[in-house]
Amino acid sequence: MRLPVTLLLSAFLALPFALSAQIKSPDAFFPHQPGVQYTRHDQLTDYFEYLAANATQTMRLERYGMTNEDRPLQVAYFSAPENMARLEQIRVNNLRLAGVADGTPDLSNPIAIVWLSMSVHGNEASGSECSPELAYRLATQTDPQIREWLKNTVVVLDPSLNPDGYSRYTNWFRGVSGPGPNVNPEAREHREPWPSGRTNHYYFDLNRDWAWATQAESRQRIVLYQKWLPQVHADLHEQYVDNPYYFAPAAEPMHDYITPWQREFQTQIGQNHARYFDANGWLYFTKEVFDLFYPSYGDTYPMFNGAIGMTYEQAGNSSAGRAIITGIGDTLTLADRMEHHLTTSLSTIEIASKNARAVVENFRNYYSRSATQPQGAYVSFVIRAGNDPNKVNALCQLLDLHHVRYGLAGASSGNLRGWDYVSSQEASVTIQPNDLVISAYQPHGTFVQVLFEPSPRLSDSLTYDITAWALPYAYGLDAVALKSRLEPKKAYEPYKAPEVRLAASPYAWCVHRRSLAEAKFLADILDKGVKVRYSMKPFALADQQFEAGALVINRADNHAMAGELDGIVLEAARKSNVNVHAMFSGFAGAGRDLGSDSYVPLFRPNIALVYGEEVDDNSFGHAWFFFDHDLKYPVTALPLDKLGRVKLNDYNILIFPNGYYNLPEATLKQLQDWVRGGGRIIAYEGAVKAFADKDGFALKSKADPKKDTTETKPKPYQSRERDGISDQLPGAIVKTKVDNTHPLGFGLPDYYFSLKTTASAFELPDKATTVVWLGDNYTSSGFIGSRVRPRLNNTPVVAVQRMGEGQIVYFVDNPLYRCFWEQGKVLFSNALFF
Numbered sequence: 001m002r003l004p005v006t007l008l009l010s011a012f013l014a015l016p017f018a019l020s021a022q023i024k025s026p027d028a029f030f031p032h033q034p035g036v037q038y039t040r041h042d043q044l045t046d047y048f049e050y051l052a053a054n055a056t057q058t059m060r061l062e063r064y065g066m067t068n069e070d071r072p073l074q075v076a077y078f079s080a081p082e083n084m085a086r087l088e089q090i091r092v093n094n095l096r097l098a099g100v101a102d103g104t105p106d107l108s109n110p111i112a113i114v115w116l117s118m119s120v121h122g123n124e125a126s127g128s129e130c131s132p133e134l135a136y137r138l139a140t141q142t143d144p145q146i147r148e149w150l151k152n153t154v155v156v157l158d159p160s161l162n163p164d165g166y167s168r169y170t171n172w173f174r175g176v177s178g179p180g181p182n183v184n185p186e187a188r189e190h191r192e193p194w195p196s197g198r199t200n201h202y203y204f205d206l207n208r209d210w211a212w213a214t215q216a217e218s219r220q221r222i223v224l225y226q227k228w229l230p231q232v233h234a235d236l237h238e239q240y241v242d243n244p245y246y247f248a249p250a251a252e253p254m255h256d257y258i259t260p261w262q263r264e265f266q267t268q269i270g271q272n273h274a275r276y277f278d279a280n281g282w283l284y285f286t287k288e289v290f291d292l293f294y295p296s297y298g299d300t301y302p303m304f305n306g307a308i309g310m311t312y313e314q315a316g317n318s319s320a321g322r323a324i325i326t327g328i329g330d331t332l333t334l335a336d337r338m339e340h341h342l343t344t345s346l347s348t349i350e351i352a353s354k355n356a357r358a359v360v361e362n363f364r365n366y367y368s369r370s371a372t373q374p375q376g377a378y379v380s381f382v383i384r385a386g387n388d389p390n391k392v393n394a395l396c397q398l399l400d401l402h403h404v405r406y407g408l409a410g411a412s413s414g415n416l417r418g419w420d421y422v423s424s425q426e427a428s429v430t431i432q433p434n435d436l437v438i439s440a441y442q443p444h445g446t447f448v449q450v451l452f453e454p455s456p457r458l459s460d461s462l463t464y465d466i467t468a469w470a471l472p473y474a475y476g477l478d479a480v481a482l483k484s485r486l487e488p489k490k491a492y493e494p495y496k497a498p499e500v501r502l503a504a505s506p507y508a509w510c511v512h513r514r515s516l517a518e519a520k521f522l523a524d525i526l527d528k529g530v531k532v533r534y535s536m537k538p539f540a541l542a543d544q545q546f547e548a549g550a551l552v553i554n555r556a557d558n559h560a561m562a563g564e565l566d567g568i569v570l571e572a573a574r575k576s577n578v579n580v581h582a583m584f585s586g587f588a589g590a591g592r593d594l595g596s597d598s599y600v601p602l603f604r605p606n607i608a609l610v611y612g613e614e615v616d617d618n619s620f621g622h623a624w625f626f627f628d629h630d631l632k633y634p635v636t637a638l639p640l641d642k643l644g645r646v647k648l649n650d651y652n653i654l655i656f657p658n659g660y661y662n663l664p665e666a667t668l669k670q671l672q673d674w675v676r677g678g679g680r681i682i683a684y685e686g687a688v689k690a691f692a693d694k695d696g697f698a699l700k701s702k703a704d705p706k707k708d709t710t711e712t713k714p715k716p717y718q719s720r721e722r723d724g725i726s727d728q729l730p731g732a733i734v735k736t737k738v739d740n741t742h743p744l745g746f747g748l749p750d751y752y753f754s755l756k757t758t759a760s761a762f763e764l765p766d767k768a769t770t771v772v773w774l775g776d777n778y779t780s781s782g783f784i785g786s787r788v789r790p791r792l793n794n795t796p797v798v799a800v801q802r803m804g805e806g807q808i809v810y811f812v813d814n815p816l817y818r819c820f821w822e823q824g825k826v827l828f829s830n831a832l833f834f
Contacts, residue, residue, distance in 0.1 A: 023054050023140055026132040035335030036322065038170040039129060041071055041163045047132045048076055048159060055139035057081040058150075065220030068201035071163035073220055078138035078155040080147070083111060090154060091228055097360065098229050098306060098367040099443040100403060110360035112352045115156040115230035115307075116345055117298055120207045122165025123197035123318035124238035126337035131159035133338070134345050146346070149353035156230060161298075162200050162217060169197025169318055181322035183331055185241075192318040195617040202628075203621025204818070207235070208294075208465070210301035211451065212820035213401055214625070225305075226403050231363045232269075232352045233307045235298030236341050238316040242327040244283035245340055246290060246313040247273045250299070252460040254292040257375050257446050258303055261362045265308050265355070272351040276343050293458070294465035295450045304447045306366040308359075312344050367443045374440035374449060378419060378481035381452040382409070385434035387477050389495030390517040390577055392436060394822055395475050396494060399438070404448055406438045407488025418482040419454050421472040422751070424735060424779040429480050437488040454481055455781040466731025466757065468782030473733050473753040476515075476823030497579045500570060505555065505562070506582035508594055509569050510541060513549040513747040516630065516822060517576045519829035522551060523633040524572040526604045526833075530565065531557040533599040534743070534834060539591025541583050546591075549746025549834070552599050554586070600743075605832055607633070608651040612640035619658035619685065622816040630825060643667055648674045653832060656683040658814055661690035672696055676804025682831050684811035685758055691808065698768035698801040699810050702761040702791060725785055729759040732782030736772045736797045743834035744771040744800060744809070747826055754797050754813045755821050756784075761791045762812065768801035772827070798827065 026034045029047050052061035058081055065073040077087060090111050095101035116134075118127035138155055141147040160166050169192065177189040184190075195203050200215055209218040239246065248266040270286050277284045290311050292300050302309030315326075316337045323333045352359055383392055399406055414430040431437075440449050450456070451471050458467060472479035511518055513534070526532060533552045540546065558565045573580040586594035607627070611620050620637075627635040638646055638654075644667060648654065654671075663671075668691075675681060683691060692699040736752045738745045752772055764770055773796050784792070801808040809831045815824030 025136050035338050038173055041167045044159055045072055051135055051139050057084060058141055059139040064224045067164045068216055069164045076135055076157045080150045097364040099371055110357045112153045112356040112359045113230040114153055114232045114349050114352045117158045117161050117235045119166055120161040120298055121198040122162040123169035126238055126314055126316055126341050127236035128160045128166055130338040130341045134342055149349050152356040153349060153353040155349055162206050164201045165197040165199055183323045183325045185324055189321045190319050194613045199617060202625040203617040205618055207298050208296050208818060210298055211296035214819040222401055230307050231359045233302035233309045234348050235311050237311060237313045239313040241315055241320050241324055244315050246285055247344055248310040249286055250290055250292045251288050253458050253463055256457055257450055258292055262303060262308055269351050273344050273347045276347055291464050293463055304450050306363050314340050370445040371441060371443050374445045376449050377483055379440040380482040380486040381438045382480045383436035384478040385432050388514040390515045391475050391477055393494050404444050405442045406436060407492050408490040409433055409435045409437050410489025416482055416484055418480040421479045436492055437486055439487050441485055458783055461725050461783045463730055468733040474821050497577045500582060505566055506584050507555055507586055508583045509553040510581045510583055511551040511578060516825045517578050520631060521572050521576040521578040522833055523631040525568060527633060528568050530568055532602045534602055536598045536600060537591055540589040544581050552594060602833055605653045606651045607635045607653045608638045609635050609655045610640045611637050614640055614661050615657055615659040622819050623655055623657055625819055626816050653680045656687035658685035659687055663690050668694060675806035678805040680806055681808045685814040688810050688812055698765040700763045702763050726787045728785045729756060729788050731757045732780050732784050734774060735779045736774055739771050742771045744830045746830055755817050756813050759788045761795045764794055764796055765799055768799045770796045770799045772798035
């Protein structure tokens with residue numbers, strides 16, 4: 001007897017739910033009870049692989065990359081069986097809705113895509129811990145409500161965005177705790193050591209890296225994210241033990257480009273969460289602390305890519321362990337934390353499903369408006385053709401990752417009005433054919449405007465992170481933002497340094513010093529033993545005009561390796577994409593000949609980087625990553641508390657990252673003796689305070705100006721937080737002056753846009769050379785507190801103190817901040833090599 005097709009289909013669709021009884025729950029699979037002990041990352045991976053192998057019609061697992069420590073990065077997809085059978089069709093249709101894939105989108109059966117990201121901060125582990133139970137419920141679909149939701153929803157679940165940090169924390173915790181939890185907050189298991197599991201392998205905060213994508217985890221995740229472009233994204237975190245649970249709607253400031261729909265639907269989601277929390281008597285708060293302004297968070301990046309992006313914060317983090325007594329004497333357990341995150345995750349899926357058509361249609365409208373009606377005053381961004389091509393290449397690589405379109409102007413045009421980033425003012429603009437153009441009239445136009453806008457408006461200065469980040473400043477580019485539409489007419493071809501073909505070995509090699517690429521080249525050849533000089537003055541050889549700071553590799557200096565010198569130079573130039581100029585005479589057409597003492601020898605630096613409890617782990621990681629991945633140059637990490645026992649004479653550069661130092665007098669004296677003998681200290685941000693105002697060190701703190709009588713009047717207690725922001729500088733861009741005749745300023749123009757993240761101010765030193773400084777009435781972008789701004793007038797940003805045969809280089813700001821401030825890397829490289 002032949003069964004009707006409808007009965008056969010029903011039987012097929014019922015099969016996964018009948019088989020679900022055979023699938024092990026996390027309780028049955030793991031050797032421990034979830035919520036009672038932490039799950040190792042390899043166990044987490046094993047369970048997801050087991051689940052995918054046994055729930056083939058409702059789940060699919062995709063490995064999208066690997067971490068620095070070779071742990072897998074993976075996502076799981078869940079939906080109804082009929083949707084899983086056409087998952088690729090759903091994905092492509094979603095990209096058509098956004099206008100980034102060819103073809104006409106199908107809106108007849110809208111499918112919402114919900115992406116849940118767990119524990120980007122590895123020691124905020126309850127997100128990852130709840131992910132197996134969430135995955136089990138979504139895969140088995142024995143709950144009829146979940147089964148109904150997944151008929152029009154695809155869920156993308158990333159169980160661990162930061163496997164290395166998660167493993168660092170959970171492995172440490174298992175090693176220091178007993179069979180049961182110790183709820184005493186003073187217990188060892190509640191005191192995670194340096195470095196914490198919050199960060200990834202290189203101690204980067206991955207929740208600040210979505211837009212800049214400097215880290216392996218971020219770059220691989222963004223590739224996958226752009227293949228899907230979900231409509232809803234929730235980023236699950238933890239906060240302090242006594243803060244109960246935060247969910248959307250977010251606090252102000254919200255960026256102006258966040259749409260009314262995005263604001264409104266955040267509120268709907270929050271109200272749905274509140275319904276469950278109210279029923280269970282769980283505490284929560286909304287509209288506080290967590291804003292939507294800085295574009296590189298796990299909530300704002302999705303927002304600026306058309307989604308409803310949200311942060312969920314559960315009380316806990318590493319200080320909570322498996323259980324802890326809270327401030328009110330209650331006990332907060334890991335199981336509690338997991339249950340709360342599980343509830344908001346399911347609630348997110350539910351509200352998206354119930355509003356799937358509205359979610360999908362507003363997603364489509366977002367991208368349509370971005371491409372045809374961009375918001376804001378500036379709608380086209382132009383990178384001048386005269387910029388260093390390697391800097392432009394670096395910018396374009398970032399744009400490519402985020403699927404931003406760009407090209408060359410292709411023709412000249414004039415009489416346009418726009419914002420000149422260098423002069424920081426409106427100007428009349430003329431466009432040249434080889435200028436690079438990024439138009440906001442494209443699907444990702446809103447994201448373009450957010451990243452390039454010269455000075456985004458703050459609706460509230462009480463904010464959570466940096467308040468300015470425009471890419472032309474970060475990359476050190478001469479650029480303009482136009483108020484009129486300008487579309488590229490010609491494809492941009494990435495710069496490739498010309499290949500050098502030699503008929504004979506040159507007398508010398510000369511290299512212009514303009515970007516980080518030359519620093520990479522220099523690091524490579526120095527590490528291979530090549531002897532290099534740099535010019536103190538401009539000079540001309542053959543058809544090239546070289547500025548001060550140009551690199552010179554003489555055959556005479558390298559006679560011991562003459563047979564291999566050319567090959568080393570050319571290979572280093574190829575890898576760093578640097579144009580090297582072969583010179584067959586040392587006779588200068590202008591300036592000094594190559595045998596002059598105005599060409600100063602460079603020596604291979606032996607570099608050490610201090611670490612320890614007093615060092616900010618993010619800042620240490622910025623430097624560590626810079627050496628490993630940008631310069632590819634060896635650096636040795638030294639323990640701060642053991643400096644007295646270290647043979648410092650094995651090193652000639654010692655780097656102190658940002659931190660909260662309390663260096664003993666004996667250590668300060670040891671360091672001074674080492675510097676006098678030829679060592680160089682490079683201190684940045686908080687580390688500067690370790691030396692400022694101490695005997696023998698040139699930098700002195702700037703006194704606070706006397707407060708006027710209105711400021712000393714009593715103020716209401718409730719206004720203390722608001723009033724305190726007048727003394728804060730969360731992160732702003734300032735235009736500084738540069739003495740580019742000093743070796744530290746080589747390769748820079750007479751200005752530098754510094755990302756200032758500290759309100760610290762110092763006097764212009766008498767006994768040190770100020771290379772980069774703020775003058776009177778400096779220009780800036782972003783929020784600077786009203787009492788901070790005047791204090792920064794006439795203060796150093798970078799200063800160099802000569803001490804005996806050595807030097808101390810003071811960077812008041814961190815030039816390597818989050819490793820996305822590319823122009824700062826040029827400045828920092830000068831401090832290393834010149």
